[in-house]
Amino acid sequence: MSERDMIPGLRGELRTGEPMAKHVSWRAGGAARVFYTPANVADLCAFLRTRPADEPILFVGLGSNLLVRDGGFPGAVVMTHHALTGIEFVAEPGVARPTFKAGAGVPLPHLARFAAKHGAGGGEWMAGVPGTVGGALTMNAGCYGGETWDHVIVAETVDRHGNLRLRKPADYAIGYRHLALREANEEWFLSGVFAFERGDEAASMQRMKELLSKRVASQPLNQPNAGSVFRNPEGDHAARLIESCALKGFAIGGAQVSTKHANFIVNLGTATAADIESLVMHVRDVVRGRTGVELHPEVRIVGDAK
Numbered sequence: 065m066s067e068r069d070m071i072p073g074l075r076g077e078l079r080t081g082e083p084m085a086k087h088v089s090w091r092a093g094g095a096a097r098v099f100y101t102p103a104n105v106a107d108l109c110a111f112l113r114t115r116p117a118d119e120p121i122l123f124v125g126l127g128s129n130l131l132v133r134d135g136g137f138p139g140a141v142v143m144t145h146h147a148l149t150g151i152e153f154v155a156e157p158g159v160a161r162p163t164f165k166a167g168a169g170v171p172l173p174h175l176a177r178f179a180a181k182h183g184a185g186g187g188e189w190m191a192g193v194p195g196t197v198g199g200a201l202t203m204n205a206g207c208y209g210g211e212t213w214d215h216v217i218v219a220e221t222v223d224r225h226g227n228l229r230l231r232k233p234a235d236y237a238i239g240y241r242h243l244a245l246r247e248a249n250e251e252w253f254l255s256g257v258f259a260f261e262r263g264d265e266a267a268s269m270q271r272m273k274e275l276l277s278k279r280v281a282s283q284p285l286n287q288p289n290a291g292s293v294f295r296n297p298e299g300d301h302a303a304r305l306i307e308s309c310a311l312k313g314f315a316i317g318g319a320q321v322s323t324k325h326a327n328f329i330v331n332l333g334t335a336t337a338a339d340i341e342s343l344v345m346h347v348r349d350v351v352r353g354r355t356g357v358e359l360h361p362e363v364r365i366v367g368d369a370k
């Protein structure tokens with residue numbers, strides 16, 4: 065029986081053997097055994113209910129913090145980008161600040177601009193993070209003093225039985241590029257409600273422009289990458305430590321420590337996921353050996369080695 069025959073009437077797009085290199089910003093890595101882009105939340109819930117209890121499930125947004133090993137992901141990928149894309153101004157009871165609901169598949173820069181256009185300030189930092197709302201909620205993405213969960217009023221989640229829940233920030237342990245549900249349950253994000261300060265559209269647009277130029281000046285945005293590879297250790301910068309170990313430009317296969325920003329690894333064009341992962345481990349080992357500091361990867365590496 066084919067995957068689609070298992071779920072009569074399922075809408076959305078269901079594929080098998082989908083190359084994940086097409087869906088991650090590193091442009092490398094293996095295939096997903098099953099790959100589903102839902103038409104809407106109801107279809108997503110129906111899809112999740114049909115999955116075997118032991119099948120790994122991976123939600124993917126823009127793949128800007130993700131690597132699937134060359135042997136592929138032995139389960140079902142749910143693609144939220146191009147799905148779950150609703151965005152609207154909402155009135156939250158008891159919340160006076162401008163508030164917006166955005167689907168998990170909405171690109172974060174889109175939320176930043178939408179909020180600014182509707183008179184909200186303080187979300188300008190989101191304009192330069194090339195991920196989705198779902199990815200940002202999961203990673204507690206942030207930069208330039210802002211963090212995703214600083215803005216969250218409530219988030220909607222789904223579990224593998226298709227049950228929907230409204231989650232409050234208090235339901236999570238929230239840290240720097242870290243989020244963990246306090247309760248033991250496997251859940252994924254469908255949407256979030258975000259509150260901002262009152263702002264001025266022109267000033268917000270100008271601020272976004274300035275922050276984006278900072279990125280262009282300091283990050284290798286013309287080469288496939290996944291942003292910062294390692295979290296910054298307390299009181300220091302991963303990039304500084306990596307540079308101090310003379311690793312800028314060091315390459316394994318087609319993966320190279322960026323010559324522009326030492327905490328970025330770029331795909332020179334032919335990198336495999338194994339090249340990238342080996343380089344991540346090499347950098348971690350060299351930095352540990354020379355400085356005594358243990359760097360922890362921020363990027364998520366999943367799936368099977370070839």
Ligand SMILES: Cc1cc2nc3c(=O)[nH]c(=O)nc-3n(C[C@H](O)[C@H](O)[C@H](O)COP(=O)(O)OP(=O)(O)OC[C@H]3O[C@@H](n4cnc5c(N)ncnc54)[C@H](O)[C@@H]3O)c2cc1C
Nearest residue numbers: 125126127128129195196198199200205206207252253291
């Ligand atoms: C050039 C560049 C610059 C970057 N700058 C920054 C920055 O300044 N600050 C920063 O924090 N990050 C930065 N990043 C990293 C990345 O953009 C963020 O981590 C972003 O939040 C990831 O979103 P995504 O949709 O691409 O997630 P993905 O890469 O698709 O997924 C990342 C993780 O989130 C999980 N996930 C995705 N969607 C969901 C969902 N709906 N429910 C549950 N889990 C989900 C995935 O399973 C995976 O574990 C940068 C990346 C690049 C390429």
